[in-house]
Amino acid sequence: MVRLQKLYLEHYRPLLRGQGARPPARPLDGHVQVWEQSPTGVLRRFCIPPLFQVRTPEYSALGNGIPCTREDCRRWEEAGAAYAAVVVDMNSELQAVWRQHGHARWWVPGERRRAKAALEEMEHRYAATIQLASDAYDPVRQEIERGIRDERRRQAARREELDRQWREFRSDTQNNPTRGNPTGGTGTGGTGGFSTSGGF
Numbered sequence: 001m002v003r004l005q006k007l008y009l010e011h012y013r014p015l016l017r018g019q020g021a022r023p024p025a026r027p028l029d030g031h032v033q034v035w036e037q038s039p040t041g042v043l044r045r046f047c048i049p050p051l052f053q054v055r056t057p058e059y060s061a062l063g064n065g066i067p068c069t070r071e072d073c074r075r076w077e078e079a080g081a082a083y084a085a086v087v088v089d090m091n092s093e094l095q096a097v098w099r100q101h102g103h104a105r106w107w108v109p110g111e112r113r114r115a116k117a118a119l120e121e122m123e124h125r126y127a128a129t130i131q132l133a134s135d136a137y138d139p140v141r142q143e144i145e146r147g148i149r150d151e152r153r154r155q156a157a158r159r160e161e162l163d164r165q166w167r168e169f170r171s172d173t174q175n176n177p178t179r180g181n182p183t184g185g186t187g188t189g190g191t192g193g194f195s196t197s198g199g200f
Contacts, residue, residue: 024074026070028058031067032054032056041091048130067151079136
């Protein structure tokens with residue numbers, strides 16, 4: 001799992017240099033897809049706060065579609081890349097210290113003690129460094145989460161309005177059968193011109 005998570009996070013690094021395997025995300029019709037990820041670090045007792053992938057809507061159906069400007073899209077993607085790069089770096093450093101600790105020679109005076117002290121210091125630095133990176137990313141995280149909440153409210157309101165219009169239409173046609181069918185024509189069937197899908 002740790003290896004797979006590290007491979008996932010590695011894709012953020014080239015994005016900062018503009019050399020990713022896929023082009024940077026861009027809004028489509030004023031929207032992007034955002035996908036929350038909760039990285040799994042190598043220090044199990046430390047829970048790494050989540051980050052968001054930002055993608056062009058046509059690239060993936062995963063995540064939530066939210067309104068976004070080009071500038072916000074670039075800023076969100078770069079902030080996520082910077083945060084993820086710190087997680088990747090700290091995972092690599094901690095794993096290296098773990099290996100050194102595991103290979104400490106018991107017959108060399110003080111080597112195991114020094115390896116244990118180095119591991120404890122590294123574990124503390126691991127948690128502190130990632131937390132600082134998460135704190136720096138937090139304004140973007142909150143901005144995206146707020147966008148998701150707002151978009152969900154808009155879609156819920158849109159669905160409620162469509163349902164209300166449909167109920168009114170059904171009531172009208174039941175009270176006045178000569179009004180016509182739900183498509184507005186003279187045939188049968190249809191939905192009254194209302195879409196029940198709603199949303200982006």
